[in-house]
Amino acid sequence: LKESLMGVVSRIRSSVLLDSREVDLVIRELQRALLKADVDVGLVLSVSERIKKRFFEEEQPPGFSKKEVLVKILYEELVNLLGGEETPELKVSSTPFKVMFVGLEGSGKTTTVAKVANYYKRKGYRVGVVAADTYRPGAYEQLRSLAEKVGVPFYGDPQERDAVSLALRGVKVLSDKGIQMILIDTAGRHKDEEALMEEVKTLYREVKPDAVVLVVDATQGSAVARQARAFQEAMPFGYVIVAKMDGSAKGGGALSAVASSKARVIFIGTGEKIEDLEEFNPKKFVARLLGMPDLEALLQRFSEFARLEKERARAIASGKITLLDLKEQLEGLRKMGPLSKIAEMMGLQVKVSEEDLNIDKWINIMNSMTMEELLNPEIIDSSRMRRIARGSGVSPRDVKQLLEAYRNMKKVMRQLSRSRMRGLPRGF
Ligand code: GDP
Ligand code: MG
Numbered sequence: 001l002k003e004s005l006m007g008v009v010s011r012i013r014s015s016v017l018l019d020s021r022e023v024d025l026v027i028r029e030l031q032r033a034l035l036k037a038d039v040d041v042g043l044v045l046s047v048s049e050r051i052k053k054r055f056f057e058e059e060q061p062p063g064f065s066k067k068e069v070l071v072k073i074l075y076e077e078l079v080n081l082l083g084g085e086e087t088p089e090l091k092v093s094s095t096p097f098k099v100m101f102v103g104l105e106g107s108g109k110t111t112t113v114a115k116v117a118n119y120y121k122r123k124g125y126r127v128g129v130v131a132a133d134t135y136r137p138g139a140y141e142q143l144r145s146l147a148e149k150v151g152v153p154f155y156g157d158p159q160e161r162d163a164v165s166l167a168l169r170g171v172k173v174l175s176d177k178g179i180q181m182i183l184i185d186t187a188g189r190h191k192d193e194e195a196l197m198e199e200v201k202t203l204y205r206e207v208k209p210d211a212v213v214l215v216v217d218a219t220q221g222s223a224v225a226r227q228a229r230a231f232q233e234a235m236p237f238g239y240v241i242v243a244k245m246d247g248s249a250k251g252g253g254a255l256s257a258v259a260s261s262k263a264r265v266i267f268i269g270t271g272e273k274i275e276d277l278e279e280f281n282p283k284k285f286v287a288r289l290l291g292m293p294d295l296e297a298l299l300q301r302f303s304e305f306a307r308l309e310k311e312r313a314r315a316i317a318s319g320k321i322t323l324l325d326l327k328e329q330l331e332g333l334r335k336m337g338p339l340s341k342i343a344e345m346m347g348l349q350v351k352v353s354e355e356d357l358n359i360d361k362w363i364n365i366m367n368s369m370t371m372e373e374l375l376n377p378e379i380i381d382s383s384r385m386r387r388i389a390r391g392s393g394v395s396p397r398d399v400k401q402l403l404e405a406y407r408n409m410k411k412v413m414r415q416l417s418r419s420r421m422r423g424l425p426r427g428f
Contacts, residue, residue: 004037005289005290006291008029020056027051037249038250040222043081043260047078047081054073071290072298074290075287078289083259083260087280090239096174096182098207099182099212100209100212101185102186102213102215102231104196104217104227108215108244110133110146112267112269113183114146114149114274115274115276117147117183118274118277119277125180127180128152128154128181129155131170132184133186136188140158141158153174157169167203197230200231200234212239213239213240214227214228214237215240215241216242218251219254221257222250222254225258228258228263240258242269242280243269245268255268265280321413323375324375326406330363333359364393365388377403380403385403
């Protein structure tokens, strides 16, 4: 998936106009990449439709190219496909916190139990594991040695055949030891799925876990969706770990399959070793898939822009007059014609001389300011003043003069609005 998505990005980069023909090419490349990763056809179609629609509908913010806008939309829609922006987390909210791991045989359950034990042990929790897979002969020994490697208490009984009574004993023994987080491994291989679901259901009812984690195998691609549905019928699981994401071309399919269910992907397994477990962060994950080292910087620019837009809206709502308002007023005036004419139309009694007002010069100065400065002129200190002057080819004194004019304007506006409140006619 990674390589094909990088193909999508380079297709965007090499586009010239990004007209509908070129966008279609980009979208087709994206569809190919997602389908190859086993993402559900319906999802692929709806994602590509949304990207196209957004691209042609959304405004292109000043300072951003069309390509940047398309990359951002692509990124956001892929993050959504994987279950949204925020990083889900398994919170140890009570003691002992019992976590039951379910999944088909071979999905990576037992290994994942050890990885999660290691992860939380490193975070400072007292973790213990219970081998409740009484079905598979090697399961006891496998988890016992993994627990030893991680260095966490282990409970198991190779003689016991009843998974439920074993799990209950395990929970009791470990919680008596003061264990805060108990991870319960369960069986996955059964002659028929019905028997497996029956056992899992009984375990769920009797053990009453605080969380259930479904472990799925990334190499199974979109087939994971069916597994997830089957387990969801047996018991509500809230979390998913996708094992074997390392080198899996179908990882994207497995991920989107579970992301479209209600459960959240919390970790991905990236190898056979105990340390090969990564918190699943949809944003980072997509950024890596897209293979854009500069993506973070671009997204930051977008969010900075959005923040300033919001700040602007707040300023307008609270009646704060900013330099940006002055700038827009002046730019508007410039389009209307000679100032003396306008003053006359507005019935202003002031004598205006265009040279005095230096409209073009001021607009020019304000073009050298950052959005932040335009919205919060208070922050313009002498060093910023020097930078702005250099950028617009004037002297710092000119900048100072502009700021003074701005402050005067603010004062006048405030007086105007106060007199309006006293019931004086508009335009007084
Ligand atoms: P279980 O039957 O569900 O308990 O699965 P196991 O934990 O026994 O794992 C089955 C196989 O998958 C083992 O050979 C593991 O080493 C391997 N495995 C588990 N997780 C990962 C992973 O994230 N990456 C890779 N490459 N192999 C894994
Ligand atoms: Mg196992």
